[in-house]
Every structure is written in structure tokens, then in C-alpha cells.
Amino acid sequence: MGIEIERKFLIVGSDWRQTAVGTTYRQGYIVADRERTVRVRRAGERGFLTIKGPGDGARRLEFEYEIPIAEADEMLATLCPGPLIEKIRYWVDYQGFTWEIDEFFGENRGLLLAEIELADEHQIFARPSWVGAEVTGDHRYYNACLARSPYANWKE
Amino acid sequence: MGIEIERKFLIVGSDWRQTAVGTTYRQGYIVADRERTVRVRRAGERGFLTIKGPGDGARRLEFEYEIPIAEADEMLATLCPGPLIEKIRYWVDYQGFTWEIDEFFGENRGLLLAEIELADEHQIFARPSWVGAEVTGDHRYYNACLARSPYANWKE
Numbered sequence: 089m090g091i092e093i094e095r096k097f098l099i100v101g102s103d104w105r106q107t108a109v110g111t112t113y114r115q116g117y118i119v120a121d122r123e124r125t126v127r128v129r130r131a132g133e134r135g136f137l138t139i140k141g142p143g144d145g146a147r148r149l150e151f152e153y154e155i156p157i158a159e160a161d162e163m164l165a166t167l168c169p170g171p172l173i174e175k176i177r178y179w180v181d182y183q184g185f186t187w188e189i190d191e192f193f194g195e196n197r198g199l200l201l202a203e204i205e206l207a208d209e210h211q212i213f214a215r216p217s218w219v220g221a222e223v224t225g226d227h228r229y230y231n232a233c234l235a236r237s238p239y240a241n242w243k244e
Numbered sequence: 245m246g247i248e249i250e251r252k253f254l255i256v257g258s259d260w261r262q263t264a265v266g267t268t269y270r271q272g273y274i275v276a277d278r279e280r281t282v283r284v285r286r287a288g289e290r291g292f293l294t295i296k297g298p299g300d301g302a303r304r305l306e307f308e309y310e311i312p313i314a315e316a317d318e319m320l321a322t323l324c325p326g327p328l329i330e331k332i333r334y335w336v337d338y339q340g341f342t343w344e345i346d347e348f349f350g351e352n353r354g355l356l357l358a359e360i361e362l363a364d365e366h367q368i369f370a371r372p373s374w375v376g377a378e379v380t381g382d383h384r385y386y387n388a389c390l391a392r393s394p395y396a397n398w399k400e
Contacts, residue, residue, distance in 0.1 A: 118282060118295065119275040124323050126274060126282050126295075137293070137309065139274065139282075141323055149322060151315050153293065159307050166305060167280050167297055 092140075092150040093209055096229060098220040099200035104189055108178035113190075116168025120232030127232070128163045131177070135160025146209045146224050171195055171238065173231050183214040195238030201229060248296070248306040249365055252385060254376040255356040260345055264334035269346075272324025276388030283388070284319045287333070291316025302365045302380050327351055327394065329387050339370040351394030357385060 115129040125140040135157040141149030164172060171194065178189040185204055192199040202219055223229045228242065271285040281296040291313040297305030320328060327350065334345040341360055348355040358375055379385045384398065 118280050123325075124274050137295075139293075139319065139323065149318075151311070151319065153309055153311060155307070155309060162305075163295065163307065167295065169279075 092148045093206045094203050095224045097202045100220040101218050104218045108180050110176040110178040113175050116164045116172045118167050125232050130160050170235050182216045185213050195240050199239040248304045249302050249362045250359050251380045253358045256376040257374050260374045264336050266332040266334040269331050272320045272328045274323050281388050286316050338372045351396050352390050355395040
């Protein structure tokens with residue numbers, strides 16, 4: 089399924105909300121370590137199983153499969169230890185790119201992240217005013233890490 | 245999908261070969277521990293991703309999804325550490341049940357296992373003459389364990 093190339097940023101302000109359309113996500117991890125991640129996700133009324141390789145800056149090997157929602161729920165309940173990630177994902181179009189914005193709840197309440205998927209790491213894109221500091225490659229902001237070490241615990 | 249109930253046996257002799265039809269399997273593990281297994285399998289020209297819960301005797305939670313063969317190969321090459329399991333799986337019908345017989349190669353050469361899938365743990369079935377000692381629930385014979393600790397290393 090190929091390589092995922094993403095850059096990730098903090099969010100500044102709330103101007104992005106004006107045109108945002110969102111879906112509730114609930115996800116957990118069958119395994120999540122430096123070498124591999126197996127994620128179960130409920131996205132609205134759809135289920136997904138996603139395998140990712142080692143995180144290496146913006147590039148990451150990724151395979152994603154849609155699965156029956158009942159099976160996703162069963163795996164989340166029985167095979168995903170630790171607190172689940174709960175968030176609303178919004179999609180915002182800006183000058184030819186679609187930004188994905190995650191607003192976290194539960195133990196990660198207060199955290200907002202924006203991601204953009206690129207064809208290559210150095211592709212040029214316009215930066216909306218609400219895009220703040222880049223955190224691409226910072227493992228603390230990986231969702232798998234947020235499940236183990238939630239934002240509420242590492243804020244100063 | 246759902247609960248897998250299987251009993252597993254060693255094989256005696258080779259009478260089972262007469263009517264057996266086989267397919268080459270190649271499989272590895274993205275993760276394999278007591279609590280969960282994520283297996284990638286190439287079965288003939290088809291690919292599968294299988295998630296299993298904790299092994300508890302004959303019963304086990306299992307979810308299986310067919311995936312593109314090229315993606316199975318890519319995951320086997322990049323995300324499955326350790327030696328892969330290589331075997332031929334044969335199917336043998338006997339008095340209303342289909343037995344699965346695995347003949348292992350590579351580091352597990354010499355090992356032959358027969359499995360029967362049941363509707364419940366105590367279901368009665370006829371035992372063919374070539375079925376030997378039962379090893380259901382013996383973790384050493386789990387394929388995930390055979391990948392880490394192959395038969396060649398634990399034969400007396």
C-alpha cells in the first residue's frame with residue numbers, strides 16, 4: 089500500500105473551525121513500538137485496521153484495510169490495551185491541499201494537531217495562518233505514544 | 245471473525261498423504277506474544293492478515309482479512325522479524341471433518357501437525373489412524389512460537 093509522507097504541526101487559534109467538517113474517531117493499538125504499529129480505528133460508522141512500519145521523520149510504510157465495524161469494536165474492547173485515543177478529525181481545504189486536523193478528548197484534551205499528506209517530503213505547500221510549530225517526527229505526538237503517555241501528563 | 249476452536253495433534257506415519265491436496269504457505273509475525281498475534285500469510289497466490297487473541301486451550305479469538313498478495317509480500321519482507329514459517333498445508337477429509345495437515349520446512353523440517361476445527365471443544369469426531377498425540381494448548385507448537393524457537397532446536 090506504500091509509503092505515507094506526512095508533515096505534522098501544532099495549531100494556533102481557531103480560524104480553521106469555520107469551514108471544518110468532522111468525524112469522531114476512536115482508536116487503539118494491538119501493538120505500538122518503534123518498529124511497527126497495528127492500529128484499530130472506528131471512524132464514524134466505519135472500521136479500519138492499519139499497519140505501519142518504523143517512523144522515520146515524515147516517511148512511513150503504511151497498509152490500511154477497511155474491516156467490519158463490529159469487528160473493529162470487538163478488537164478495541166479485547167485486544168487494545170491502555171486508554172483509547174478519542175478525537176474528532178476535521179478536514180479543511182486550503183489552496184489545493186486538504187489538511188487533517190485532530191482535536192483530542194479524554195486524556196489528550198487540549199491537544200490539536202494538523203497534518204498534511206505530501207507526494208514527497210520537500211513538496212511546497214501554502215501554510216494557513218492557524219498552522220503553528222512543526223512537530224513532524226516528534227514521537228510524543230504520534231497517536232500511539234499519546235495512548236501510552238497522554239498530553240495531560242506531559243503539559244508543563 | 246469470532247472464536248476459533250481447534251484441536252491439534254502430532255502425526256503418525258504417512259497414510260494421510262494418499263488423498264492429500266496441498267498449498268505452500270509462507271508466514272511471519274508482526275507481533276506474537278501471549279496476549280496477541282498479528283500474522284501475515286502468503287497462501288499459494290493469496291495474502292491474508294490475521295489477528296488472534298490470547299491462546300486459551302482450544303479456543304481463540306480470531307479475525308482474518310484477505311489482502312493483496314503484493315502487500316503481504318511487502319509486509320513479510322519488512323515488518324516480520326525472525327525466520328518465516330514455511331510449510332505445505334494439506335486438507336484431508338475424514339468421516340465428515342476436514343483435517344488440516346501442516347508439513348514444515350526450513351528450521352522446522354521434520355515437524356508435521358494435524359488440526360481439526362470444531363463447533364465446540366467437546367464435539368465428537370472420528371480419529372484417523374495417522375493422528376497421534378494431542379498437543380492442543382501446548383505453546384511450543386504454535387506457529388508463532390515455531391518462528392522464534394524452531395523445531396530443529398528443541399528435538400532431543
